Amino acid sequence: SQQGEEDPQALSIQEGENATMNCSYKTSINNLQWYRQNSGRGLVHLILIRSNEREKHSGRLRVTLDTSKKSSSLLITASRAADTASYFCGGYQKVTFGTGTKLQVIP
Template structure:
């Protein structure tokens, strides 16, 4: 079953603006990850935040995690046309095999 639910489903912004995507999940997790997928390609891991962390940064990316609300957000600052892609949140489960459940994704379009 789907664990992560991203919001919005699609987002269109101008280059230079910030993009915020949200993710909600249902069960307890070990960690939450964000991935990017360019059209027709495999996913690329962006960032992982552990369940005992509240905020994490990586370059222009900022991720927050609120385990009490079972939600996370991904902020991309000063967006570029090259950021156009689908972004997925994924929850790391506390089970064997490092199982990870992916959401349906947010499609981001950055206009030049």
């Protein structure tokens, strides 16, 4: 297995702005998942996108997947202070978690 690599490592935005995080990986995958971690807590599953999907939406979350480039992006629209957390891609067998993107949403 290999780690997903999230980018950027840290992101600071104003409330109401959109936040975009990226993930790259090296092996072929069946799916890719995004998780959120609030400070001091375990990871919480946000969204799963399968290898035959290019885009998926869930509430204010939009995930894209480009298997040819082995990359994914997570977009959080209309961010809120409560979105402040670390975000990880990966999560199963072939792609383990990286170091995450630390998002700070300033009220």
